[in-house]
Structure formats: C-alpha cells, structure tokens
Amino acid sequence: MRQIVLDTETTGLDPRSGHRIIEVACIEMENRRLTGRHLHKYVNPQREIDAGAQAVHGITLEFLADKPKFADIVDEFLEFISGAELVIHNAPFDIGFLNAELRRLDRVPVETICNGVTDTLKMAKELHPGKRNSLDALCERYEIDNSTRTLHGALLDTELLADVFLAMTRGQNTLMIEPDTAPRPNIGADGQVRERKPLLVRRATEDELAEHAKNLAGIDKESKGACIWLPKPEAEPAAN
Incomplete structure (x- = not known):
C-alpha cells in the first residue's frame, strides 16, 4: 500500500481568482x-502573494523569484504521486x-493520476465531532511534537500530518499494534532536521488491568x- 502525504502553500485562498501554488511537498x-x-x-x-497568505506561511515573492515555475516541476510531481x-x-x-x-x-486532473484521496480533516471531524480539528489541534490531541511549527510550511506539515494520520488510523488494519521503528526526522519550517521528543507511550495501570479482566x-x-479474548484451559487427555 503506497500513500503520499501531501501539502501545498499558495498565494491566496481561491484558485478561481488566479491564485497559484508556491510550495508543494510530498512524503x-x-x-x-x-x-x-x-x-x-x-x-x-x-503573481503577487496576498498579505494574509504571506502572514500564514512567511514565503515572499522575492524568495520565489529564482524558483522554477509549476510547468518545470509538473512531470516530476506527477511521477512521484502516480498510483x-x-x-x-x-x-x-x-x-x-x-x-x-x-x-x-x-494536463488531466490529479484524481486520474493517483489511487484515491483521503481527507484527514473530514476524517477528524467524524472522529471528533464538535472539536477543533486543525493540524495543530490534532497534534495536541495525539501528543505529537509540533514545537517547530511557528509558520505553515508544506514540508513540515506533511511530516506532522503523517504522524497524525497514523495515530488516527492505528488499529484499522489490525488489532495487533506493532511499534513503528522507522526513523522519523523532525523537519523544521526551514527544512532543517531537528531532534524531536520521543512519542509518549501510556501503559495500563494495575487498576485498569483489573477492570479489564473483570469486563x-x-x-465470558x-x-x-x-469470550475469545480469554485463554481457554487445555483439554484433559481422555482416560484409557
């Protein structure tokens, strides 16, 4: 199963008004x-960047002046997300x-290139109705370190979203939760790798284990x- 966690930053809020992508990141x-x-x-x-958008991501037109146009990266981007x-x-x-x-x-729409789209905001609203479900709120809820996220940045946000997505969907594929031992670099808004705090593991208390056994x-x-969650005694051998 191949998945691509994706985020963009833009010049404004509405592509129908001519706003454009200025950053794209995929992991x-x-x-x-x-x-x-x-x-x-x-x-x-x-084109110009709206002041409100720039306040969110901090990317200036001067910084982007020597960067490639979308037409220059489109083939590499589509190849990366394909399938x-x-x-x-x-x-x-x-x-x-x-x-x-x-x-x-x-070019054809992105939905024809990829193998479906999962919206984690929609998923979060279904899991946590009536609560804040921004990326920062979800990081706090699932105890994911987002201390380096002072501004929105596509690369950092994809790394955080990957952790959030895995936390929200853990247990969907199997009841046995295996530890994730893969290295997880903590990428700052400037693209530099920083040391990150280990994920918190909460183990059941003696009282919780006793209550579980009672249930x-x-x-049974x-x-x-x-009850399939209780070990069954081995059958005694038949008498001769």
Missing part, C-alpha cells in the same frame, strides 16, 4: 511506514489548486464461555 509511506522518499519544491507563481493514495488535510483546497495548475498545462469475565459469563 511517501508504504505499508504505513515512512520510506524516506520525499518531493519538495518551491514554485514561482508569477498512490493521497493523504491531505482539507483535501478540496489542495486538490483545487493542483487541478487549476494542471488545467493551465492541459472480560463478565463477557454472558456468552457461556465464548
């Missing part, structure tokens, strides 16, 4: 493990901008010994 996961492969590009939008499921926070926003850029180049005993009684 690759296979079978719920980061592979270490990523694609990160700054893009010259050939993978995209994982995006607030997917309609990023997909809308990507498709606007692709239309300018007479299993109740299930109600099901007349059919």
